Amino acid sequence: MDITVNILLTIATAATPLLIAAIGELVVERSGVLNLGVEGMMIMGAVGGFGAGYLTGSPWIGLLAAIIVGALFSLLFAVMTLSLATNQVATGLSLTLLGLGLSGMIGTSFVGQPGVRLPNLDIPGLSSIPVVGRLIFGQDPLFYISIALTAAVMWFLFKTRTGLTLRSIGDSHSSAHALGIKVIRYRYLAVIFGGACAGLAGGHLSLVYTPQWVENMSAGRGWIALALVVFASWRPWRVLAGAYIFGAVWIGQLHAQAFGIPVPSQFLSSLPYLATIVVLVLISRNKRLTMMNTPASLGQPFVPDR
Amino acid sequence: MKKLLIALMTTAGALSLAATAEAAGKLKACWVYTGPIGDFGYSYQHDQGRLEVEKALGDKVETAYLENVSEGPDADRAFERLAREKCKIIFGTSFGFMDAEVKVAKKFPKVMFEHATGYKTGDNLGIYNARFYEGRYVLGQIAAKESKKGLAGYIVSFPIPEVVMGINSFMLGAQSVNPDFKVKIVWVNSWFDPGKEADAAKALFDQGADIIVQHTDSTAALQVAEERKLHGFGQSSDMIKFAPNAALTSLTDEWGPYYISRVQAALDGTWKPDNVWLGIKDGAVKLAPFTNMPDDVKAMAEATTKKIAGGWNPFTGPVSKQDGSPWLKDGEVADDGTLLGMNFYVKGIDDKLPR
Numbered sequence: 001m002d003i004t005v006n007i008l009l010t011i012a013t014a015a016t017p018l019l020i021a022a023i024g025e026l027v028v029e030r031s032g033v034l035n036l037g038v039e040g041m042m043i044m045g046a047v048g049g050f051g052a053g054y055l056t057g058s059p060w061i062g063l064l065a066a067i068i069v070g071a072l073f074s075l076l077f078a079v080m081t082l083s084l085a086t087n088q089v090a091t092g093l094s095l096t097l098l099g100l101g102l103s104g105m106i107g108t109s110f111v112g113q114p115g116v117r118l119p120n121l122d123i124p125g126l127s128s129i130p131v132v133g134r135l136i137f138g139q140d141p142l143f144y145i146s147i148a149l150t151a152a153v154m155w156f157l158f159k160t161r162t163g164l165t166l167r168s169i170g171d172s173h174s175s176a177h178a179l180g181i182k183v184i185r186y187r188y189l190a191v192i193f194g195g196a197c198a199g200l201a202g203g204h205l206s207l208v209y210t211p212q213w214v215e216n217m218s219a220g221r222g223w224i225a226l227a228l229v230v231f232a233s234w235r236p237w238r239v240l241a242g243a244y245i246f247g248a249v250w251i252g253q254l255h256a257q258a259f260g261i262p263v264p265s266q267f268l269s270s271l272p273y274l275a276t277i278v279v280l281v282l283i284s285r286n287k288r289l290t291m292m293n294t295p296a297s298l299g300q301p302f303v304p305d306r
Numbered sequence: 307m308k309k310l311l312i313a314l315m316t317t318a319g320a321l322s323l324a325a326t327a328e329a330a331g332k333l334k335a336c337w338v339y340t341g342p343i344g345d346f347g348y349s350y351q352h353d354q355g356r357l358e359v360e361k362a363l364g365d366k367v368e369t370a371y372l373e374n375v376s377e378g379p380d381a382d383r384a385f386e387r388l389a390r391e392k393c394k395i396i397f398g399t400s401f402g403f404m405d406a407e408v409k410v411a412k413k414f415p416k417v418m419f420e421h422a423t424g425y426k427t428g429d430n431l432g433i434y435n436a437r438f439y440e441g442r443y444v445l446g447q448i449a450a451k452e453s454k455k456g457l458a459g460y461i462v463s464f465p466i467p468e469v470v471m472g473i474n475s476f477m478l479g480a481q482s483v484n485p486d487f488k489v490k491i492v493w494v495n496s497w498f499d500p501g502k503e504a505d506a507a508k509a510l511f512d513q514g515a516d517i518i519v520q521h522t523d524s525t526a527a528l529q530v531a532e533e534r535k536l537h538g539f540g541q542s543s544d545m546i547k548f549a550p551n552a553a554l555t556s557l558t559d560e561w562g563p564y565y566i567s568r569v570q571a572a573l574d575g576t577w578k579p580d581n582v583w584l585g586i587k588d589g590a591v592k593l594a595p596f597t598n599m600p601d602d603v604k605a606m607a608e609a610t611t612k613k614i615a616g617g618w619n620p621f622t623g624p625v626s627k628q629d630g631s632p633w634l635k636d637g638e639v640a641d642d643g644t645l646l647g648m649n650f651y652v653k654g655i656d657d658k659l660p661r
Binding site: 003006007010013014017048104107108111112113114205209210211212213215216217219243250251254255257258259262264265266269 | 341342344345346347350380419459467490491492494495498499500501502503505506508509510512513515524525526529543547548587656658660661
């Protein structure tokens with residue numbers, strides 16, 4: 001029983017940063033903006049979070065710093081693509097390159113320093129209940145935040161007027177503009193929200209997952225998050241499912257290897273990617289629904305005509 | 307994507323290099339790293355060696371480096387660039403730079419080249435490597451003494467001879483203490499991904515291992531050991547700070563002394579391409595202080611380290627292959643060629659080597 005609980009906890013830790021970053025990007029893409037800089041914002045959040053936590057000794061300040069750094073970094077993208085109408089793909093890619101390089105430079109003095117770790121939730125009495133105690137009441141705070149964030153984004157996008165407006169901008173920015181909606185302002189806020197989420201996901205890496213700073217520590221998780229959004233056809237609950245399927249298959253194959261299952265490890269390592277894509281494609285195969293969910297003006301620059 | 311990124315980084319690195327213009331009369335020594343110097347692992351240790359050269363030889367030398375250089379066409383450009391930037395001696399620190407270095411060395415016969423972990427040499431191209439397996443034998447002995455369950459978890463990157471050699475040496479060490487010692491092996495197919503390494507460590511601990519060994523570069527696995535109040539070993543750098551209660555020792559690379567001697571030779575005009583495989587006795591492979599273990603285990607580890615420094619090879623017979631067929635006869639020592647191409651496990655490892 002203990003091993004099952006441990007496996008579930010490990011899966012949750014592996015899935016959380018993917019989920020947080022992907023949910024942020026989902027909101028960005030729903031507003032019609034494609035920000036390929038998730039990896040860059042994530043790594044900036046990781047270095048910012050580690051640095052602030054290390055210097056102040058408080059992982060909570062670290063977490064806050066990760067969010068702020070991610071948001072500020074995405075602001076750069078917003079100014080370029082929204083105010084100056086640059087190409088979103090190129091700008092997003094350069095944001096990733098800049099983030100990877102800049103974080104390495106900022107982090108030079110943090111290399112080889114043990115950082116601080118965000119403590120797991122510990123409610124006296126509840127957290128020590130066998131099995132469910134640790135699963136429900138004993139995980140790291142970001143696990144709860146990631147689930148709450150997913151629920152909040154679902155509610156916001158599909159149950160509120162502002163969410164509806166945001167989606168309509170993503171579908172046709174010119175129509176929204178004609179209706180008098182402030183397209184650019186909405187998109188600014190969406191991009192900054194996405195940046196804050198990516199930063200938070202980075203903070204999870206350097207404050208919870210592996211409390212340390214090393215260059216490139218995000219190791220491609222930003223790209224996985226981006227892919228999750230597309231394969232989940234822009235639906236929050238599917239992003240959640242995707243992140244957890246990815247985490248589960250990943251951890252499962254590690255256990256399979258340790259158990260000594262005679263399947264080539266190279267194949268097992270690629271399994272999470274394959275499985276996630278297959279499952280998400282299967283649940284998203286209804287063409288009409290997918291069309292409906294795809295933001296029609298995704299990636300197109302918007303210049304209001306005067 | 308990654309290619310593009312590295313190309314850009316290489317260019318950026320080269321530009322910053324040009325900015326630190328060479329001073330007159332100094333010998334310029336240069337390094338090419340495959341990873342970032344901030345990895346606190348393999349490339350970090352090479353860069354520490356470069357810094358030692360600067361410290362030891364002071365104003366007689368000037369150093370420069372390129373980091374994050376990918377193995378392939380980018381490497382050609384990196385070496386050529388350095389040669390044109392008037393580097394007199396260039397160290398390439400990754401196996402994958404081999405062909406690039408051979409090619410560029412032919413083009414610049416007056417520049418001295420050195421390549422780590424490869425096997426091709428030339429008139430102005432020498433090779434150097436470290437016998438990490440020597441240290442892994444000691445880790446195996448400690449693991450067998452310290453593990454209560456007689457089961458270690460081993461996190462590995464890719465099935466290349468260097469790594470297989472390490473697993474075998476570790477197991478021979480462990481079996482010398484406990485003939486029934488077992489190991490569970492997990493391949494993460496990456497040299498460097500802290501998250502994956504942490505997950506692998508958790509999986510291995512969950513399946514009953516109570517000691518962790520790694521042939522990957524980050525501190526993540528040790529940190530998991532610390533959290534679980536179990537033990538592990540550090541890799542490349544001394545990682546005790548990350549796991550003050552869990553780290554038994556770290557297997558570290560010390561390139562400084564070698565680099566200093568080679569740059570000095572270049573200064574003296576006595577440099578010749580050589581072919582060295584340095585071990586514990588040369589100070590290139592070092593074990594960080596033995597911690598968190600009883601005195602008798604520590605004494606054993608120190609004695610074994612001394613024995614290896616004295617010239618004893620961990621791959622000394624009798625040793626059988628995994629399937630039970632004999633490999634080394636009693637007293638027979640494995641030759642370097644076999645070790646450098648090692649693609650089989652020794653007896654007692656219950657894992658199938660991926661190919």
